Every structure is written in structure tokens, then in C-alpha cells.
Amino acid sequence: MLRLYRSLLFLYPVAYRDEFGPEMTAVFLQAEEEHDGRSLAARALFYGRESGGLILGAAQSHFRSVFGNNLTPFWRFSMQRQFRFPRSTVFLMCVILAAVAFAIDKAQRAQAAISGRVVPTSETVTPLILTFVIVYLVAALAWGILYAFRQTGMHRLDKV
Amino acid sequence: MELLPLTEPVLLVLLSLAEQPRHGYSILKDVEQMSGGRVRLSTGTLYGALQRLLGQGWIERFDDEDTSRDRRSYRLTAKGRRNLQAEIERMRHLTRVAALRVARKEA
Numbered sequence: 119m120l121r122l123y124r125s126l127l128f129l130y131p132v133a134y135r136d137e138f139g140p141e142m143t144a145v146f147l148q149a150e151e152e153h154d155g156r157s158l159a160a161r162a163l164f165y166g167r168e169s170g171g172l173i174l175g176a177a178q179s180h181f182r183s184v185f186g187n188n189l190t191p192f193w194r195f196s197m198q199r200q201f202r203f204p205r206s207t208v209f210l211m212c213v214i215l216a217a218v219a220f221a222i223d224k225a226q227r228a229q230a231a232i233s234g235r236v237v238p239t240s241e242t243v244t245p246l247i248l249t250f251v252i253v254y255l256v257a258a259l260a261w262g263i264l265y266a267f268r269q270t271g272m273h274r275l276d277k278v
Numbered sequence: 279m280e281l282l283p284l285t286e287p288v289l290l291v292l293l294s295l296a297e298q299p300r301h302g303y304s305i306l307k308d309v310e311q312m313s314g315g316r317v318r319l320s321t322g323t324l325y326g327a328l329q330r331l332l333g334q335g336w337i338e339r340f341d342d343e344d345t346s347r348d349r350r351s352y353r354l355t356a357k358g359r360r361n362l363q364a365e366i367e368r369m370r371h372l373t374r375v376a377a378l379r380v381a382r383k384e385a
Contacts, residue, residue: 145302171320
């Protein structure tokens with residue numbers, strides 16, 4: 119179970135894991151020791167609670183690392199000043215997209231070769247690229263709106 | 279005061295630290311005892327709450343004298359104590375109003 123616990127810790131942001139990871143593991147081990155002699159149901163409940171807590175905690179931690187400590191980030195537009203969309207993400211997303219498109223194209227050509235049909239590239243890769251571009255534009259637009267609100271100082275209204 | 283009103287786990291963590299500084303496992307046990315076994319925090323929930331409280335300056339961390347285990351202790355800051363008292367006062371007011379309303383209805 120310790121291995122699973124440590125694996126789930128990798129869901130957290132690196133900074134959080136470095137700061138709290140060893141301490142959380144030590145506390146988990148103490149709590150696990152306490153559950154050693156208990157019934158199977160009690161232990162299953164304990165492990166379920168711990169796993170669920172880690173998954174939820176990791177999601178909240180990522181959320182906070184982007185939007186800060188505020189509990190109502192979207193309608194208060196409290197994007198952190200230090201948050202910047204990493205440039206490397208754009209490059210990595212393009213590489214991943216290219217790899218996926220290439221794999222799909224290869225697979226469909228292989229399938230078509232078996233059935234003796236010729237598949238043009240536009241039928242396989244184009245919809246995927248279009249979807250990617252649309253999703254990317256929508257995300258960029260949402261980010262731009264939040265950034266614009268941040269620049270206007272509207273996020274300070276929740277402190278009034 | 280961005281954390282107010284407090285969630286139950288956060289309130290219980292603060293109440294646990296109000297009595298004395300504690301390390302993570304001690305907080306878990308104390309919260310369970312305080313709530314009569316009703317609230318059992320997972321380590322993920324506990325450290326999520328501790329991270330937020332540290333970020334807001336309500337609690338502070340210090341190295342435990344016991345170095346045999348990988349643990350640090352936490353204590354309330356003056357700001358944390360002030361905010362906890364404000365929250366308790368808010369709850370006291372709420373329960374007073376609730377009791378009066380219920381009593382009036384029964385009468």
C-alpha cells in the first residue's frame with residue numbers, strides 16, 4: 119500500500135510534494151500501523167479514504183496553484199499574478215498532436231490496405247487537427263478574458 | 279479572511295492547534311476524538327487544509343524536537359487565533375439566534 123500511496127503523491131504539484139510528501143508519508147505510516155490489527159472492512163475503508171483524499175487533494179492543489187487560495191475563483195476572477203501559460207506546453211501539445219495524428223493515419227492506412235481501399239489524408243487527420251485548433255482557440259480566449267479581468271483590477275472587488 | 283466561513287475540517291484543525299502545537303498525526307487523532315469519531319481526516323485532506331492555513335498565515339510550522347520521525351509541528355499564529363475567535367463568535371451568535379427562533383416557534 120505504501121507504494122500506491124507514494125504513486126498517488128506523484129499526482130501533486132512538484133513543489134507541494136517536496137514540501138509535504140515525506141511528512142504525509144510518515145503520518146500515513148503511523149495511521150496504517152494503527153489499523154494493522156483491525157478488521158478487513160475497517161482497513162479497506164481506511165485505504166479508500168486515504169486514496170480518495172490524495173486524489174481530491176491533488177486536484178485541489180493543482181487548482182490552487184493556478185487560481186490561488188480563493189474558494190470561488192471563477193466568478194471572482196482571482197487568477198494569480200504569477201500564473202503564466204508555460205511556452206513549453208504549446209510545443210509539447212503540438213508534438214503530442216502530431217504523434218496522435220500520425221498514429222491514426224498509419225492505422226487507417228493499414229486497415230484500408232487490408233480491405234483494398236485508398237484513404238486520402240484529409241479524411242483521417244483533418245478533423246483531428248480542426249478539433250485541436252478549435253479547443254485551443256477556445257482555451258486561449260477563456261484565458262484572455264480572465265487575464266483582461268485581472269488587468270482591470272476586478273478581482274479586488276471581492277475584498278471590498 | 280478569505281477562508282471564512284470555515285469548513286468543518288479546517289475548523290477542527292484550528293481547534294486542535296488552539297490547545298497546543300501538534301504534528302500531523304496528533305492533529306488527525308485529536309480531530310477524530312473531538313468529533314467523537316465522526317470526522318476522520320485523510321492525510322490528503324489534512325495537508326490540504328494545513329497548506330491553505332500556512333498560506334494565509336493562520337498557522338506556522340516549526341521543527342519538532344523528536345527527529346526520529348520525519349515530522350514537523352504546527353501552531354496557531356496570532357492572526358490564526360484572532361480569526362478563530364471571530365469564527366467562534368460568529369457561530370455563537372448563530373446558535374443563539376437559532377435557539378431563540380426555535381424556542382419562539384415552540385412557544
